[in-house]
Every structure is written in C-alpha cells, then in structure tokens.
Amino acid sequence: MKQPNRLWVAIKLSLKVLFVIGVFVGIFSYAMFQGGFVSWFLFYTITMLVILMLLYAAIPLGSFHVTRDMGEGARIAGSEMKVTVRIQRKWPFPFLYLSVTDEIGDSLKKQIPAHHSKMIFYPTVKKELEYSYTVSSIKRGEYFLYGIYLETSDMFGLFKKRKFIEIKESLLVYPNYHEIERWSAFERHDMETRLSSMDFVEDITSVAGSREYVPGDKLTSIDWKVTARASKLMTKEFEEYIGQNFLVIFNNHVPNKNQPELEAYEKGIELVTSIVMYATKKRLQIGLWTLGEANRAYPLDAGADHQKRLITHLSKVEADGKGNFASRLKEYESEVPTGTTMIIVSAELTDQMLERIKVFLSRRVQVYFCLMDRGNIKDSWEEKRFEEIKRLGAEAYLLSGGNLDQAITTNAGD
The missing domain is CATH 3.40.50.410 (von Willebrand factor, type A domain)
Incomplete structure (x- = not known):
C-alpha cells in the first residue's frame, strides 16, 4: 500500500489545528463583545468540543493485534470460503467508529459484493472485535491478501487516524475434478498385454520394499537378505507395473x-x-x-x-x-x-x-x-x-x- 507523504501529512495536521484554534479564538471574541448567557454558553460548549478534538488528535490510535482466519484444508474451485477477521485492543481507545477493511487482491475482490470485506464498528467497550465475509463460490487460481486497514476520526472528520497492519497471505484454490470410473484408456483388455503369471510380473517390476511373510505368499518372493537381518521370514513387495x-x-x-x-x-x-x-x-x-x-x-x-x-x-x-x-x-x-x-x-x-x-x-x-x-x-x-x-x-x-x-x-x- 502506498504511504502518504509525511511532510504533506504534517502540513495538513498543522492547518487543521490552526483552524480549530481560529474557531476557538473567534467564539471567544464573540462572547467577549456580545456578552450574555447564550454567547458564553456557546463558548464553553465549543471549548469542550475543541478540547476533546485536540485530545483526540494527541492520543495515538493504540496497539492492535489483528488476525485473519480462512479455515484449514485445501480449497477446491466452487467451494465456499469464509474469512474471519479478529481485532484485539490492549486498551479501549475511545473511538466514535472504527472502519476495518481487509485489503485483498483484485481477482478475489471481484468475486464478492462491493465493500463486502469492510466493516464499521461503532462505539463499544469490547476489547475484541470480529467480523466475517464469505466468498460463496470461489474460482480456481492463486490469490493474495495483504493486510488490514484501520481508520477512525473525530465527530467532525477533521482528525483522521489510519493504520495498516500487514498480514500477507496467499491462497491457492485447486481446480474441481470428477472421479473417472468408465474410461478404459488406462486399462489393458487385449490378451497380448495381459500379465499371465506372477512370475512374469516379478521379472518386470522393481522391488518397492519388504514386509513380513504371511501364509499364501510365494516362496520365490522371499527376501533372504532381509530375512537374515530380521530373523524372521520377509517377502518382497513389488511396484505395480503399467505398460503405457x-x-x-x-x-x-x-x-x-x-x-x-x-x-x-x-x-x-x-x-x-x-x-x-x-x-x-x-x-x-x-x-x-x-x-x-x-x-x-x-x-x-x-x-x-x-x-x-x-x-x-x-x-x-x-x-x-x-x-x-x-x-x-x-x-x-x-x-x-x-x-x-x-x-x-x-x-x-x-x-x-x-x-x-x-x-x-x-x-x-x-x-x-x-x-x-x-x-x-x-x-x-x-x-x-x-x-x-x-x-x-x-x-x-x-x-x-x-x-x-x-x-x-x-x-x-x-
């Protein structure tokens, strides 16, 4: 995510502070020259709001622990995927609202409704916040998720606080497939290609390993070297032979x-x-x-x-x-x-x-x-x-x- 120029951010913040101070000075001048209950009531009310806004600008957004859970297991095209975002706060920052957006790649964003990966939380004392969004039928492909974008502001929108928490993840969605049962392309039906005896099979296959002898195994399949080491009868295991x-x-x-x-x-x-x-x-x-x-x-x-x-x-x-x-x-x-x-x-x-x-x-x-x-x-x-x-x-x-x-x-x- 592109970061804004720090100098420009500092200039905008300074201008906003000067604007608030200017409003405060203007209301104070109005109260001094006008006098009366209404003008001074307006001055004290605005003063309280100005103090709250300046405090809001001074207090940092705080520390957040954010996680994203996409479930476990392989994803197959056409399946449903639920993404859960959890935000934990160390101390309850007094925000009027908290906008949380999961920054995801365009290919994944196209598969969900607009702003579906975004949630706005209103004032709450909870230290742990959570929301979910769902991709109903995800397509095959490789997807990238970048991080969580947090944003809040004061009641007038003058002082906005933003934080980007990087949580890079990639997701590979495998193609859907169908079981093949009736196709004979991989089978041999001609008598010339059928293996007529186990002796021939053993000649053309390679040894995959050894296992303990069980009654019914051919004596010619016994692995005598492994038998000598193991002090018990062991028989050879062969890999399946396919001629095509x-x-x-x-x-x-x-x-x-x-x-x-x-x-x-x-x-x-x-x-x-x-x-x-x-x-x-x-x-x-x-x-x-x-x-x-x-x-x-x-x-x-x-x-x-x-x-x-x-x-x-x-x-x-x-x-x-x-x-x-x-x-x-x-x-x-x-x-x-x-x-x-x-x-x-x-x-x-x-x-x-x-x-x-x-x-x-x-x-x-x-x-x-x-x-x-x-x-x-x-x-x-x-x-x-x-x-x-x-x-x-x-x-x-x-x-x-x-x-x-x-x-x-x-x-x-x-």
Whole structure:
C-alpha cells in the first residue's frame, strides 16, 4: 500500500489545528463583545468540543493485534470460503467508529459484493472485535491478501487516524475434478498385454520394499537378505507395473475471452485435473503440456510429488489470448515419447489441429481428443472436423462439462 507523504501529512495536521484554534479564538471574541448567557454558553460548549478534538488528535490510535482466519484444508474451485477477521485492543481507545477493511487482491475482490470485506464498528467497550465475509463460490487460481486497514476520526472528520497492519497471505484454490470410473484408456483388455503369471510380473517390476511373510505368499518372493537381518521370514513387495505412458496436451489458447469460451476453458481444466487424479490413483506415468502463447511441459512421471506439481500448475495457469496451439504442437511433436497415448483437451478444433492429429495417427500414436462444448457458439466446420477425427480412428469426445464418464455414456448411446 502506498504511504502518504509525511511532510504533506504534517502540513495538513498543522492547518487543521490552526483552524480549530481560529474557531476557538473567534467564539471567544464573540462572547467577549456580545456578552450574555447564550454567547458564553456557546463558548464553553465549543471549548469542550475543541478540547476533546485536540485530545483526540494527541492520543495515538493504540496497539492492535489483528488476525485473519480462512479455515484449514485445501480449497477446491466452487467451494465456499469464509474469512474471519479478529481485532484485539490492549486498551479501549475511545473511538466514535472504527472502519476495518481487509485489503485483498483484485481477482478475489471481484468475486464478492462491493465493500463486502469492510466493516464499521461503532462505539463499544469490547476489547475484541470480529467480523466475517464469505466468498460463496470461489474460482480456481492463486490469490493474495495483504493486510488490514484501520481508520477512525473525530465527530467532525477533521482528525483522521489510519493504520495498516500487514498480514500477507496467499491462497491457492485447486481446480474441481470428477472421479473417472468408465474410461478404459488406462486399462489393458487385449490378451497380448495381459500379465499371465506372477512370475512374469516379478521379472518386470522393481522391488518397492519388504514386509513380513504371511501364509499364501510365494516362496520365490522371499527376501533372504532381509530375512537374515530380521530373523524372521520377509517377502518382497513389488511396484505395480503399467505398460503405457500417457501425455495430456492442453490447448491453453482462447481466441475470444467471452463468457462461453472461458467457461469451456475452465471445464477443460477440470477434465485435465480429473485425468491427473485418476492417473495418480492408478499409479500411471503421466505428462502434461499446456501449449499457447506461453508453453509449459512436464515430462512423464508418477507419484504424489508429480501430482502436486501438475495440480499446482493447473491451479495457476491462465488462458492465453494469443499464440497458435497447432503451431506449438508441431514444434513439440518430436518430443512425444515412443509408445505414448496422447490425450488432447481443447475448446477449439481448427484445420491445423486436424492436420497435426493426422500426423500422430500416421505414426501409430493412440490419440484421444476431448473437445469442450462452448454452448451456443456453434461451428459447422468444427463439427465436420470432429467427425473426421473419429473416422481416422481416434477416440473423440464432446464434453459440456469436465465429467468424462458422462461423455462416455453419451457416446455409448449414440
């Protein structure tokens, strides 16, 4: 927050004090020359008010202990967030009112009614004051909160007291996601890829650790070295083997940032988040590219740390108004790992994108294309391109939301 110039503040305070003294001298002169009960009563009344105002100007605002509570736990887009501000005073300053404003970033301020983060407290003897405001349906993104702004003044507004208490906090709201149950992209149904025996599994998996032997475990799985150290039978634990890698490519370009296209963009973020969560649940290796004006590429990996990196990126990413997704995809296509299943999520489908998909299909790359519906914005040529993708052998889904299972059910009914 920008601090006012100290010299200018001192000049204004001096002028206000001179004004009060001038009023006092004027009333005193009036009483001396006019005489009578009324004039002297007016003089003593004004004198009391002047003394109170000067005392008010001299007494500091005091020391405050201010806290902000936003609750605990991760925030998911669409959830309600309640913010509670508490102000504790060491001694009851005699204010006529106390205005308290939680200074928050513009992106968060746009999601609440005007002045919703502000509260005015009127004269009270309480040493602890508290108020709350609510963000009914918070959007995904990174938000910043800066501090609490306190303000009060005398009854005439001549002497104002202000104090800013810095409480910097950041809030990361994660995208919403949907559980995926019906999608078979991550499963192997062909007999050639099924693991026919536990011996083969043990050959191609890596040892994750050891545990105590229980009846029914194979004797060939016993870890004899650990058994010798522990003086009891220990058996090997193996990591789950998955023979495929999955690369999610998200079109971060939004040509026109109108409401339907931005909603489709956000639903695309939900879909990508759902795929990432599902991949982590199934212990799959997954990579993520967000391509637009600014590109971000996360290589194939697995595990909780990798999931956190991807979800954090999806929480912060913003739509690009410039750039060309197809040209960006062409730049990166040589970096697509061999044997990778590609999942493209986009709110648009252009001729250039169709050409790139044809190239990947010609290289025997399995492609899943998810087109986010933009509502009333219809494009007959886009519909023809979408059908062409299906004809070429790629899996294609048209989604009105971020729920992939719902789109699969709809396609199954066609």
